[in-house]
Amino acid sequence: MMDKKEHWENVFATKTEKEVSWYQEYPQTSVDFFKTLQLPLDSEIIDVGGGDSYFIDALLALGYTNLTLLDISGNAIARIKKRLGDKAKFVTFIESDILDFNPAKKYLFWHDRACFHFLTETVQIEKYADIVDKALDKGGRIFIGAFSTEGPKKCSGLDIKQYSMESLRFVFEKEFQLEGCFIENHKTPFDTVQNFIFCGFERKKITKEPTLK
Template sequence: MIKKQHWETVYQTKATDDVSWFQKRPALSLNLIEATGVGKDAGVIDVGGGASVLVDFLLDAGFAKPAVLDISAAALACARKRLGVRAGLVEWFEADVTEFYPPRRFHLWHDRALFHFLTHKDDRQKYVETLRRTLTPDGHVIIATFAVDGPVKCSGLDVVRYDAPAIRAALGEEFRLLEQVDETHITPWNTEQKFSYFRFVRNG
């Protein structure tokens, strides 16, 4: 409940473009999604998507019934309001990722800046368990975290920074790392945050 209260407060008190992780266009995520080669009818879930505009771009690209998972009802409400009538084309899940049981499986799991908030080993293990029950046997995974030279905190919370060996160890041998792409994210206040994006495929 403490985690949920934190994120509800963030999205109830800040504009969606007044948070450090805001992107007008999630270009790198879109490029990596394209690189997976998944079809437009493939199930795509944005984990920790909150009020992110990624789902808008997925709809624009013709993806059928993308899904957004977030712990914050307020964040999801922001995204629904922004999308208007198109919100009905999206599956919305209000849940903690460590406790999520999906109604169906998805071909692509996208997570930008959720995993690095899991500072306890038990929560990371639960995350991977959710990933396993959510993803198809040959599914794709894109996870973006703060890089090893990135911030040590975000939104007042501690984070865990990752390089390729660390995130491979966290996910386990069931997931094969295909590429790592580093990004310097510029916040709305023109400060830099170093991110690393990791693209995996599940060894079906």
């Protein structure tokens, strides 16, 4: 049986970008949410499980240059580097399982469309939340897309965890405030439909304890 990294290396070695269910010609949903934040162009931004996503391309087109893309698959990273060409110099590429990621800098925006739901065990989910907490600066924002309770139960042959607004809020509520969620259907290249839930979070503001006189 393949381990997780072998699985994803094989996927990106044997399938074209339009032969995987998550393909989007343009990540409209993520870009629309991101634009509402009006983050400075020098903001540190990370795309987790970037794979074949065009989110980084969209951010580059908007003028952002402090970008990080993390993916477990070296083959996926090689593909996106080739696609970006000279623009790849504005992106830091990290080949890592998200659960092994030790952030070396603070980010203002964390984007994850369809990576998080592959973590199915409580200990994995809690570790992910801890890593997000370590990675995000004050004022940091999260945008997560995962399969909803009406979505698929598997993806790429692997089990996933479905989410509702309440279950996603529970994961991050210690350090982050839920800003809102919405449901959206994603049409795959195979003309099937996957139901996603997207949620945005903002780091809670620290309130100082009153000092005793």
